Amino acid sequence: MGLTLDACILILKEHHLLKSSAVQDKVSQKFTSASYDSRQVTANTLFFCKGENFRPIYLEMAKNNGATVYVAEQPYAEGKGMHALIVRNIRKAMALLAAAFYDFPQDDLFVIAYTGTKGKTTSAYFTKGMLDRVNDGHTAMSSTVERVLGPKPEQHIASELTTPESLDLFRDMRTAVDNGMTHLAMEVSSQAYKKNRVFGLTYDVGFFLNISPDHIGPNEHPTFADYLHCKLQLLVNSRKCVINAETDYFNEVYAAATITTEPDSVYLFASADFPAPEGVKIDFRYQSEEADLSKSRFKLTAGTLKAEQLRITGEYELDLIGDYNESNACAAIIGAGLAGATYPDTAKGIANVQIPGRMEKLDIPGHGRVYVDYAHNYASMVALLSFLKKEYQQPRILVVVGSPGDKGVSRREGFAKALNQLAQRAFITNDDPGFEEPIDIANQIVAGIDPQKVKVTIELDRAEAIELAITESQPGDIVVLAGKGSDDEQKVRGVNTPWPTDMAVAKAVAARLRG
Ligand SMILES: CC(=O)N[C@H]1[C@@H](OP(=O)(O)OP(=O)(O)OC[C@H]2O[C@@H](n3ccc(=O)[nH]c3=O)[C@H](O)[C@@H]2O)O[C@H](CO)[C@@H](O)[C@@H]1O[C@H](C)C(=O)N[C@@H](C)C(=O)N[C@H](CCC(=O)O)C(=O)O
Ligand SMILES: Nc1ncnc2c1ncn2[C@@H]1O[C@H](COP(=O)(O)OP(=O)(O)OP(=O)(O)O)[C@@H](O)[C@H]1O
CATH class of the missing domain: 3.40.1390.10 (MurE/MurF, N-terminal domain)
Incomplete structure (x- = not known):
């Protein structure tokens, strides 16, 4: 070094x-x-x-x-x-x-990189679950939640950013290699390209999961076009590319991949009934067999010779519910396959993966069922609430949500739109207000909510908002604590103040209600 x-x-x-x-x-x-x-x-x-x-x-x-x-x-x-x-x-x-x-540590790791508006963290965890089975727990990870730099628990470090600053990223990779890690599953944010954090880095496999408007604002991307442009850079810098054929802007995404990668090394996946975009073949399809409230079960099939050669097709089961997670899982399975894992190791490796702050569940006797989930923009809130609405057969849905300050301003309008479509009750609260006035953020969300469809309460104390929602809920209702996932801090005026986590607060409320 x-x-x-x-x-x-x-x-x-x-x-x-x-x-x-x-x-x-x-x-x-x-x-x-x-x-x-x-x-x-x-x-x-x-x-x-x-x-x-x-x-x-x-x-x-x-x-x-x-x-x-x-x-x-x-x-x-x-x-x-x-x-x-x-x-x-x-x-x-x-x-x-x-x-x-750091002596080019990427050359000693098989690097699998994910970009997309949603599903990066989930796919990275799935990948680690599968590869750990074949490399005896030596898969490093760089995610929004944590960086895993070695097989020991003390080598798991909480993350500040989705993609670290370049100097930190290459140091992490060097540490991982020195700790014996052989693979790396990492998330690459659009900001990472905007700020050149990954400049010069080539991935063994790069994924494009999906794109929807997000991260557009004064401190992030000036326009959606800039956001898309930054995300596309990941494919230009990947030896092999995997693309969700159902993504918006597919033509632009595929074109970016084929700038530097020959079509034979580009893999496409889609759900069973999705019509293939013109001029391309779908390599892998997943057919949902069961996506209920306890498990997701689906079948992965190959549609091309190069897909068959990976030997990853078969029946899969996930411990993580949410129908969109089948798409994330399909991506991760292809990634594991390209890294050399085969069925049934892939199926066994993915089956028990759980992800902090994603679809964590708590039943509160005499009240509703609580879900803590990291959904924090329009697309993820709609995906989550639609799934819950379908599976619970039209329950009353109560949502506790806030929107961060200083970034992602479009999320405020997006939350209101999603609540209007799918919720009956909303508690608008704080979520990392940063340097903005919390009440201004809350008012901007509320401005978009239709009071005929959703009854709204503004309660800026997040713990109090969670308590109000759970206390009001009745058996059969669903209470969604959205946006923070497993985050244990609130960012307020430049200070990271400790937050016990949404689930810890919900459990404390449950204990109080039990008396
Ligand atoms: C916009 C952006 O990329 N900002 C990041 C960037 O800040 P920066 O380079 O502008 O540095 P700065 O904070 O202005 O500080 C200036 C420099 O002075 C140095 N300094 C400071 C004080 C001192 O006493 N001595 C000193 O040398 C600092 O170390 C720094 O190098 O580098 C900092 C680390 O050096 C990051 O903490 C900071 O992330 C900000 C806070 C952030 O949260 N960014 C978000 C928008 C972000 O990147 N999010 C994406 C996810 C969103 C997505 O999906 O697109 C992510 O990858 O996490
Ligand atoms: N494929 C998907 N499509 C739509 N929503 C999804 C998808 N995957 C996950 N979600 C929703 O988005 C939330 C965040 O998922 P995840 O953390 O995997 O995404 P991410 O891309 O890492 O997000 P971020 O960049 O915001 O950290 C989940 O809790 C879920 O509600």
Whole structure:
């Protein structure tokens, strides 16, 4: 682990990123650490000046703490006395140097990457469940919920971002390899491409699950076109591509995949009755046999020779309900197949996978049945509520939900629309309000709710809102605690305040109601 100054210069030149350099002697000096945070800098560190909130004083702090070279998009007086590498794009430069600094750990891992508006976390967990069976628990994972960097419980670390900053991602991969991990299932957000966190990274298998409007707003994507463009980059950077043929914008998605991957290495999947888009064949189809309130059961069949060759077809059962999870499972099974797993290992490996904060259930005697689920935009809320409505045969549905501040503004309108279509009762509350006024967010959701269809209460204390909903519910009702999943923090004005989790609060309410 480490990098010399002349190696940095070579890499940056090779990628036409080096604008100028001011280096003294000792170009063969090796850096033993790399950081973008002055507070973490120690002796002999390579320091990156990046970020909207970067201040030149951080460079001075980094120098005082022992950084000897900085990489930035402009020279800084504060860096006087240090080697300076001035680059055209700091985030691209950081990603490339990060990979080299950690000695290209991706080459020692079979990397399976998921993008899509919904289903990334679920598919990553499914993949890990199956591959762990064939590699004896040595599948690393990088997900919104946690990063798994080794087989031991203490090597599971809670995540801050869906896709980490490049320097953190390549460090994670190196740690995973050093801990003996052989495969990596990872989620790639559109922001990861927007911010070049994965610049230069090639995946063994890349997935496009689906796309619907989300993450559009001042701090994320300016337009839907930009969101789609960022997501498509994953396919351009994958050796093999797997696409859900039912996705919106299929033609654009398929075209992106075939820019760099020959059609023989592109796999398509769809549900049994979905008509194939013109000019392509569906490789895998899943036929739902049972998707009820205890299990999902489906059959996977092959429609092409290359699909048959993977030897993953057969009957599958999931411990995770929700009909949309059959699509996520189908994707993950193909991923496991491309990594070398075969039936029945795939079926045994996926059967018991559970995912924190997805469809967690609690029965409350004398009241309704509670589901905690991470549904947090229009598409996922509709998928979840439609499934519950169908399976419980038109129950009364009470939903506790809020929308985050500073991002995903379109979700507020989306929640209102989904509630109008499928719920009878709504408790609008807090969910990571950030720097926005919670009541303003709540009012924006409520503005879209039709009071003729949904009775609304605003209760900004999330624990109180959960208590109100559960207490009001009657046997036969469904109470959905949406949007936070297993999240154990509320982000309020830049501070991550502890949150016991929705399920813990629901259990505490249940205990109180039992007396
Ligand atoms: C927009 C974006 O990518 N922001 C991320 C980015 O921030 P940034 O590069 O702008 O850095 P910054 O926070 O402005 O700070 C400036 C720099 O000064 C440094 N610093 C700061 C203080 C100090 O004393 N010394 C010092 O050196 C910081 O380490 C940093 O390098 O890098 C930070 C880590 O260095 C991330 O925490 C931050 O994520 C923000 C908070 C975030 O939540 N982003 C969301 C929108 C996101 O990326 N979400 C996606 C999922 C959504 C999707 O599906 O698309 C995700 O992948 O998680
Ligand atoms: N294929 C799907 N189609 C529609 N909704 C889905 C699908 N898969 C999951 N969901 C819903 O979306 C929620 C989040 O699922 P998951 O965490 O797997 O997605 P994700 O892509 O990782 O989401 P995010 O990027 O928001 O973290 C689930 O709790 C469920 O309600």
